[in-house]
Amino acid sequence: MKRLEVLKTYKIYIGGKFPRTESGRYYTPLNKKGEQLASVSQSSRKDVRNAVVAARKAFGGWSERAAFNRGQILYRIAEILEGRKLQFIEELIFQGSSKSNAEKEVNVSIDRFIYYAGWCDKYSQILGSVNPVASSHFNFSVPEATGVVGVITDQTSSLIGLVSLVAPIIAGGNTCIVLASESKPLCAITFAEVLNSSDVPDGVVNILTGSQEEMIEPLTTHMDVNAMSYSGISKNFEKQLKESSALNLKRVSIYSKDWIKSDNQDLYMIADFQEIKTTWHPIENIGGSSSFY
Amino acid sequence: MAKQGNKKNKAFSWDYAPALEGISHLNIKEKYDLFIDGKFVKPSSCKYFDTINPATEERISQIAHGSEIDVDKAVKAARRAYVNVWSKTSPSERAKYIYRIARLMQERARELAVIETLDSGKVITESRDIDIPLACNHFFYYAGWADKLEYAFPNRKVESLGVVGQITPWNFPLLMAAWKIAPALAAGNTVVLKPAETTSLTALKLAEIIKDSGLPNGVVNIITGYGDTGAAIVNHKDINKIAFTGSTQVGKIIQKSIAGTDKRVTLELGGKSANIILDDAPIDQAVEGIVNGIFFNQGHVCSAGSRLFVQEGVADIVINKLKRRMDKLIIGDPLDKNTDVGAINSKEQLKTINDYIKIGKDQGAKIHQSSSKAPKKGYYCVPTIFTDVAQSNRIVQEEIFGPVLTVQTFRTIDEVIQKANNSPYGLAAGIWSDKGSRVFNLSSKLKAGVIWANTYNKFDPTSPFGGYKESGFGREGGLHGLRAYVNLK
The missing domain is CATH 3.40.309.10 (Aldehyde Dehydrogenase; Chain A, domain 2)
Incomplete structure (x- = not known):
């Protein structure tokens, strides 16, 4: 007799826990063959708010981690992802990818984490500066994480779109709330399981599935979200995003890139979610001027 | 002249004798027009408003009130200058123009300082020792960047943005104009700038300096006026970037009104430090x-x-x-x-x-x-x-x-x-x-x-300035200040 397969319940990911949406709602996206992918959580306004609270709570600890340690954790994500490669490939194929495209998407995703893992303890040296002010002061500028970032991922990809936006944000010490691809949500939640077993502190990445159109309003108008990252082509979303970001001057970054290309990753995507802090301190000019050295 | 000093302990303290800065050397016109395409031109509305010395409540001069039509003329001039001249000027020549502006400002520093004090109410020692020298130095600093931009952004090709619209506040009138114009020009952009309505004079003196410097017509345009003039700049279709310094309230309005366009924006807003x-x-x-x-x-x-x-x-x-x-x-x-x-x-x-x-x-x-x-x-x-x-x-x-x-x-x-x-x-x-x-x-x-x-309120052209959260985004000054005026390819 054929063994009955055990199906996975796809949940959402908030503060390191896997609840179903508080609203109890679900939706059933279909693949190209018309098969139901799963009963996916249709997250609500309240889930968005809970995720923002979790992300804010995680921000202090994550942004103050040693840069080296953040790099280690991003590397760990890549390791765990590599170990679960087959599961992601299977999910991608089920959601409509060809085998070769699915393999490529997972490989690029893994390598992207390796790439950003390496940046963690280097970007400050490139983005920071010591400034030769004319007065008698020591003056230097360093990048610091912007804070809590709302992420709206590409509709068209299940994994690489999410990875490409999230990796530079968390490499830079930010925490985030991610709205997963609405039509291809499976990899986002499986990726949450990877994060959950990769030493990433609870709340650093929070992932919600459901209607992007419904969640974009509570996310972009939330006064405790500092920045937005959007990848997609909807001009309406883009406008709404910018308009509501004006409420508390969120920093908005909009990308339109083919994430599967291996060179669509760089330092400046980290820089997009950094604030430059400049510190001054007087130099006391007493003594030393006549010494030989 | 009003007498000041501590009257309470008069028996134990000497009053200071007045040490007034002279104003006879100033060259202030009775009326100022708009600076468009290298020429001073009348505003289309023919409307002027008074600029007042806040220390005496007396009128210093009259300033043109630029309208949407004037802004459009200025943007067209800036676009022409960008396409035909400025984007074709070699970076090292761009640098030399900016250096020249810096020098001319230094030569007229005393006049600029006194006019700044008359128009804004700030003390002469501050305009003389802080505002004006820092404004000159800002041009000097950014001039040198014009032909070195590729060193500022490793691994990327640096491009100018086009025409930038800039709106400055009344607290450091000339210094803020310098913070805006110098990096914009160094990065290869052309400019339409609106100074705050209560303090237009030093920006107009800067327009005279720019004219004297031989900078190609239309590269910098100065449009004076009120909030409606600023709004006309923000909403103009052919502007690629807005740089604004002012209140958080207006900053939010600007961010909202450019939503749905491809305009870039940097905002330097309020604080409660x-x-x-x-x-x-x-x-x-x-x-x-x-x-x-x-x-x-x-x-x-x-x-x-x-x-x-x-x-x-x-x-x-x-x-x-x-x-x-x-x-x-x-x-x-x-x-x-x-x-x-x-x-x-x-x-x-x-x-x-x-x-x-x-x-x-x-x-x-x-x-x-x-x-x-x-x-x-x-x-x-x-x-x-x-x-x-x-x-x-x-x-x-x-x-x-x-x-x-x-x-x-x-x-x-x-x-x-x-x-x-x-x-x-x-x-x-x-x-x-x-x-x-x-x-x-x-x-x-x-x-x-x-x-x-262990210090406070220090500023320098090499030192990036700008805020977190609702104090705005983007930096002015230093290497980081260039980012606001370039496109990275």
Whole structure:
């Protein structure tokens, strides 16, 4: 007799826990063959708010981690992802990818984490500066994480779109709330399981599935979200995003890139979610001027 | 001329003899037109408004009120100049034009300083020693970047943006124009700039300098006017980028109104910066730092240290010394070199400040004002501090933009970090302590773009300036200031 397969319940990911949406709602996206992918959580306004609270709570600890340690954790994500490669490939194929495209998407995703893992303890040296002010002061500028970032991922990809936006944000010490691809949500939640077993502190990445159109309003108008990252082509979303970001001057970054290309990753995507802090301190000019050295 | 000084202890103190800066050498026209395409032209509406000396309430000159039609002309001129001339000018030649502007400004520095003081109410020692030299130096600094941009952004090709629209505030009129124009030109853009309506004169003098420098017509256009003129710039379809310095309220309107366009934007907005005195601080220097933090430029500084936090162990001594120091501040004629606190920029701003002083009293805070007397004529506000304030008081939460300080005390470092960061703003912060490890702990935890440790209100062309959170985004000054004016390919 054929063994009955055990199906996975796809949940959402908030503060390191896997609840179903508080609203109890679900939706059933279909693949190209018309098969139901799963009963996916249709997250609500309240889930968005809970995720923002979790992300804010995680921000202090994550942004103050040693840069080296953040790099280690991003590397760990890549390791765990590599170990679960087959599961992601299977999910991608089920959601409509060809085998070769699915393999490529997972490989690029893994390598992207390796790439950003390496940046963690280097970007400050490139983005920071010591400034030769004319007065008698020591003056230097360093990048610091912007804070809590709302992420709206590409509709068209299940994994690489999410990875490409999230990796530079968390490499830079930010925490985030991610709205997963609405039509291809499976990899986002499986990726949450990877994060959950990769030493990433609870709340650093929070992932919600459901209607992007419904969640974009509570996310972009939330006064405790500092920045937005959007990848997609909807001009309406883009406008709404910018308009509501004006409420508390969120920093908005909009990308339109083919994430599967291996060179669509760089330092400046980290820089997009950094604030430059400049510190001054007087130099006391007493003594030393006549010494030989 | 109004006499100033501390009258209370007259028997024990000498009054200062007036030391007035002369104004006979100034060259101010009766009427100023708009600077478009290298020429001064009449506004299409033929409307002019008065610009007032806030220290005397007398008219200095008349300024053209630019309309949508004028803005359109200016943008067209800037686009033509961008396409036909400026984008084809080699970077090293661009640099030389900017250097030339810097030199011409230096040569006319004295005139610029006196006009700045007449038009804005700031004291002459400040315009002479801070505003004007920093403005010149800003052009010098960015001139050198013009042919070195590829070193600023590793691994990327640097492109100019096109036509940039810039709107500047009234607190540092010429300096803010320099902060905007110099990096924009260095990066290869052309400019349409609107100065604040109460302080247009030095921007127009800069237009004369730009004309004399031989900069190609249309590369810089100066359109004077009110908020409607600024809105016409923000909403013009052929502008690639908006750079604005001003209030958070207007910054939000700008961000919203350009949503749905491809315009880029940088905003340098309000603040409510914390100035923190730890119990091991060098007290006398800290008191000078508090005074400089809040009374410099009459408190018309977006990064003003308007919220003072003093650790309990030294609170009494710091507050007493501060009050004594306030009594010694000389309030009066900005042209007098002895004056410490000049005139409030405008009648409207004086009203705003006085309204906040009333709100502070109504909400139960204890007021103390300097015993120095202000002149009867002109717009003046006596240096004011409020003690016994709560974190939720409006005078603690909202930007006043005047010589008004709130004083809070704290016990622990955790407490002061929490209180200091409890603000929608995040522009600057001051820390006073003799211990490096304490300074670095606080400096890394305060959410602010500029940290002044054992100093306050220092500025330099090489030093990036700009805020976190609702104090805006983007940086001005230094290498980081270039980012606002380039496209990275």
